Amino acid sequence: MIGQYVADGVVTGATLALGAIGLTLTYNILRFANFAHGELLTFGAYFALLFAGAFAGAQTFGTLSFGAGFVLATAGAALATALVALALDRFLFRPLRKSEIAVTLVIASFGASLMLRNVVVFVWGPEPEYYSRAISIASEIVPGVRLTSDELFVVALTAVLMLALHLFLARTRLGKAMRAVSDDPALALVAGIDVQRVIRATWIIGGALAAIAGVLFGLTVQVLPDMGATLILSMFAAAILGGVGSIYGAVLGGLLIGVAQSTSVAWIGPAYKPGVAFVLMLLALMFFPRGLLGEKR
Amino acid sequence: MIDYLVFFAIQATIFAVVCLGLNLQWGYTGLFNIGVAGFFAVGAYAFAILCGPTYASHLGGFGLPYPVGLAGALLAAALIALVAGIPTLRLREDYLAIVTIGFGTVLQLVALNAAWLTGGSQGATGIPRPLADWLAPATGRNLLMLAVTAGTVFAVYAALEAMVRSPWGRVLKAIREDEAAAASLGKNAFAFRLQAFVIGSSIMGLGGALYASFIGFISPQDFLPIVTFQVWAMLIVGGSGNNKGAVLGAVLMWGVWTASGSAAQALLPADLQVKGGAAQIILIGLVLMLTLILRPRGLVGEEAVVSREARVRPATPQAVRAPPAGGAPLA
Numbered sequence: 001m002i003g004q005y006v007a008d009g010v011v012t013g014a015t016l017a018l019g020a021i022g023l024t025l026t027y028n029i030l031r032f033a034n035f036a037h038g039e040l041l042t043f044g045a046y047f048a049l050l051f052a053g054a055f056a057g058a059q060t061f062g063t064l065s066f067g068a069g070f071v072l073a074t075a076g077a078a079l080a081t082a083l084v085a086l087a088l089d090r091f092l093f094r095p096l097r098k099s100e101i102a103v104t105l106v107i108a109s110f111g112a113s114l115m116l117r118n119v120v121v122f123v124w125g126p127e128p129e130y131y132s133r134a135i136s137i138a139s140e141i142v143p144g145v146r147l148t149s150d151e152l153f154v155v156a157l158t159a160v161l162m163l164a165l166h167l168f169l170a171r172t173r174l175g176k177a178m179r180a181v182s183d184d185p186a187l188a189l190v191a192g193i194d195v196q197r198v199i200r201a202t203w204i205i206g207g208a209l210a211a212i213a214g215v216l217f218g219l220t221v222q223v224l225p226d227m228g229a230t231l232i233l234s235m236f237a238a239a240i241l242g243g244v245g246s247i248y249g250a251v252l253g254g255l256l257i258g259v260a261q262s263t264s265v266a267w268i269g270p271a272y273k274p275g276v277a278f279v280l281m282l283l284a285l286m287f288f289p290r291g292l293l294g295e296k297r
Numbered sequence: 298m299i300d301y302l303v304f305f306a307i308q309a310t311i312f313a314v315v316c317l318g319l320n321l322q323w324g325y326t327g328l329f330n331i332g333v334a335g336f337f338a339v340g341a342y343a344f345a346i347l348c349g350p351t352y353a354s355h356l357g358g359f360g361l362p363y364p365v366g367l368a369g370a371l372l373a374a375a376l377i378a379l380v381a382g383i384p385t386l387r388l389r390e391d392y393l394a395i396v397t398i399g400f401g402t403v404l405q406l407v408a409l410n411a412a413w414l415t416g417g418s419q420g421a422t423g424i425p426r427p428l429a430d431w432l433a434p435a436t437g438r439n440l441l442m443l444a445v446t447a448g449t450v451f452a453v454y455a456a457l458e459a460m461v462r463s464p465w466g467r468v469l470k471a472i473r474e475d476e477a478a479a480a481s482l483g484k485n486a487f488a489f490r491l492q493a494f495v496i497g498s499s500i501m502g503l504g505g506a507l508y509a510s511f512i513g514f515i516s517p518q519d520f521l522p523i524v525t526f527q528v529w530a531m532l533i534v535g536g537s538g539n540n541k542g543a544v545l546g547a548v549l550m551w552g553v554w555t556a557s558g559s560a561a562q563a564l565l566p567a568d569l570q571v572k573g574g575a576a577q578i579i580l581i582g583l584v585l586m587l588t589l590i591l592r593p594r595g596l597v598g599e600e601a602v603v604s605r606e607a608r609v610r611p612a613t614p615q616a617v618r619a620p621p622a623g624g625a626p627l628a
Contacts, residue, residue, distance in 0.1 A: 033391040035331075035398070095590045106329055106394050107529060108589050114526045115582030118575035126571050229522070233402055236395045271410040278399040285392055286384045 003145045005263045011151045011220060013238075013258020014158035018213035019231060020238035020250035021165065022206030028182045028245035029202045032105040036088065037210060037235065038228030039116035043084050044211025045218040045227065046124055047077035052131060063139075063149040065132040065219070074215045078208035085207030086200060088112060113229065120225040129223040154216045161209065162251050169247065174201055182245060233274065234261070237281035243294025252292060256280070303439045305555060310446040311507045313547035316531045317453050317540060318500030324537035324599070325461055326493040327473035329390060332381070332397030333501055333528045335404035338520035339377050340370035340502025341509035342408065345421040348510075355416045363427050367506050374502020375495050377404070382494040387487055401525060408517040420516025424509045446507050450544060453500055457540050460496075469493055523578065527554065530585040536595025545597060554581065 019041055026034045048070070055069020092112060096105055138146035169175035174197075180188040181198045189195055217227060238257045242249025257277045264276045284291060315337060322328040330336075348366035351358030361369070377400070385396045408415045415421065426438060427445050460466050471479040472486045480486055509515045527550065535546015557580055561573030588595065 027391075033395055035394075092586060092590070104329065106331075106391055107533065108586060110331055110394075110398075110529070111526065111582050111585040111589075114523065115579050115586075118578040118582075121575040122572050122579065233395075233399050236399075240392075240395070272406055275403045275406055278403055281399065282384060282396065285388060285396065289388060289392075 001144070002263065002266065003142070005266055006259055007141070007145045007147055007151075009259030009262030010255060011147070011154055011258070012262060013255035014155045015213050015217045015220070015254075016231065016234050016238050016258050017251040017254025018158055018161065018209050018216065019235040020242070020254045021162070021247055022209045022213075023235050024239040024242070024244055024246065024250040025178075025202050026206050027239060029178060030093070030105075030199065031185075032109065033236070035106065035110040035232060036112040036116060037109075037206070038230075038232030039113050039120075040081055040085055040207050040210035040228065041214035041217065041231060042117065042120055042225060042228035044077045044081040044207075044214035045223045046120055046129075046214075047080045047211065048073045048215045048218065049124075049129055049131065049223055051076040063137070064153060065134055065136055065148075065150050070131065074212060077215060078211040081211035081214075082204040082207040085203040085210075089199065089203050113232075117225055117229055124225070126225055129218075131219055131223070148220075150219050154220055157212070157216065158251070161212065162247065165205070165209075165247055174198070178202060230274065233281075234258075234277040237277040237284075239291075240281050240289075241284045241291055243291025246291065246293040249291055249293035300436060300439065303436070303443055305551070307439065307443050307446050307511055308555075309548045309551040310443070310450045311504055311511065312528065312531060312551050313450045313544045314446070314453055314507060315501045315504035315528050316535070316543040316547040317450070317457055318497040318504065319528055319532050320497075320537060320540060320543040321457060321461070321493055321500070322497035323532065324539065324543070325466060325473065326469045326490060326497075327390065328386070328490060328494055328497075329394035330397045330494070330497070331394045331522075331525055331529075332399075332401035332404070334520045334522055334524040335397070335401035336374045336377065336498040336501040337505040337508070337524055338404050338408055338515075338517075339374045340505025341515045341519070342415050342421065342505075343370040343373035343502065344506035344509045345424045345515060346414075348425055349421055350423045350425075352416065352421065354419075355412060355421070356414050357421065363425070363510075366510075367503060370502045370506035371499040374505070375499040378495045378498030379491070381498075382491050386490045386494060398522070398525075401520075401522060405517055405520055408520060416516075418517060420514060420518075421509075422514045424513050424515065426510055426513070442511055446511070449503065449507060453503070454540055454544065461540070465489075465492075526578070526585075527551075527581065530581050532595075533585055534588050534595055536597035536599065538599030539595070539597045542595050542597035542599075546595065549596075550581070550584070553584065557581075 019037065022040070023034065023037045026032075026037065051073035052066075052070050055067070055073060060067040092108055093105055096108055136148040136150055138148045138151075140146050141152075169179055177188070177193045178198050178201060180191065180193055181195055185195065188198075214228065217231070221227075234257050235254075238253035239250050240253070241256060242251070242253030257280060260280060261273050261276045264273060315333065318336075319330060319333060322330050344366045346357050347359050347361045347369040348363060349357045350360075381397060381400045385393050409418055411417070412419075426442055428441060461469070468479065468484050468489055471482075472484065472489055476486050508519070512519075528547075531546040531550040532543055533546070534550055535544070536542025554577065557577045558573075561577060562570070565573045
């Protein structure tokens, strides 16, 4: 039984990890806690729902619940969500960064989060939506652990995206510029790095990953206007537990939080499940605020 | 009409109390508390338990006098604020925002699931008004409630004004503007922050108690993050760092909220009411963001406070917030 809880936790954790990667990037490069990040997940999930309508009835891949059309819809959702993130930066965060009186971005992002959530309610309504009404059959992976093909796909995609992002940050020029800005914005500016370009890249990557996380959550759970809001605390917990700024830390944190929440059901029941992430985050902040894989400063 | 105005004024003054509490934390001390709804809930439930009737299924029935209930709500919120503040007020300021929003979420979960304490999703009913045995027409009872809430606003306002104009208040601002400079003058930033956080949160608890007493019924649905959002919008629009601004913002934004709510109710058909509620929140969000961008000091703005002993004229306030700790702000 415990094996099943762990496996379910890994699936949730993979979704959290993708969301937490974007969160940790914006936190480290733009230097503020973006509470509107959860809504980027929500927008991604709903954009995919919108685009997937165009491919309804298409052939599905093997035992997965979706086909090539849905993959295209997800790519479109990632693009559209990146645009939303860029617009949010251009019209809200950038004027605030420039303003003489540097009012906090955190409050603005908190306001933006509630506003965006209600834009979703306004456009799509408050009822939960599903990508597919088909029943997925869970098959036994190892003795005692059953997962659907969709759930396995979620874990595999997260691993691939994490690796791709790591290579991007380690090997490409833009990736290196992002790490430089994250380490020391003033020094990066002096070194001739185009900071605005780095900021745009951060929003595009963070937004696209958030959208994919939202789609994956929608695929394995459901699509709801407040899905991002319910996940944001767990994503912050994952980013802080793993160490703010660390990609692998965000993934490790996401998996740990996912497994901890899932296995906690066995002991304390499902009622306080969201509280588990919070307690882990509080412990991390108190005893090792740099996180498990955080950089030493 | 009079009844409606009284009803409106009671709610606006309750929000003004909460907004004053947040102003001490954010306006004067620079603490992000995004768990306002949680402290509001703690005060409301504490009051319901202390002063409410005996409940069949959950704690209550102490029947204590009204002022004891208010004091209990203050203390309960202060206690939770201590628990939230001690581990986090030493950390980077954003972490406090994350932790308080988490506390808000957890307190809501407790309200929903700890049925023995709070009544769970059914909530707590029959919470008394002041002088509950006093027989009077509804208007009289509402006026009495208004007297209590407005009196609380004046009392909290006067107390906070005295506090922020004292040396203690100037230390808060000094820490907000430049923690290192304040520390070099021997001020323990953590202790001052904790004091401001606990006092501000207990004022929010007081507001929660007044709310519970006014409505007479509370359930976890009353303490969603939207409450936090409303109070923040009130403070930012009114002018943080100014107690007059906090009260003005509360009355004004509660006016915008109720007016837009009535408009949505009147104009939209029944099946679009949910969207009307969403549109209301979008509207408040827009007001908040436009204020942040166009008039970041709010309607009233912060006033310069200079010690009475100092023989200088107050300079025009700069109200410059220090860039977030941990690095230079990006252009």
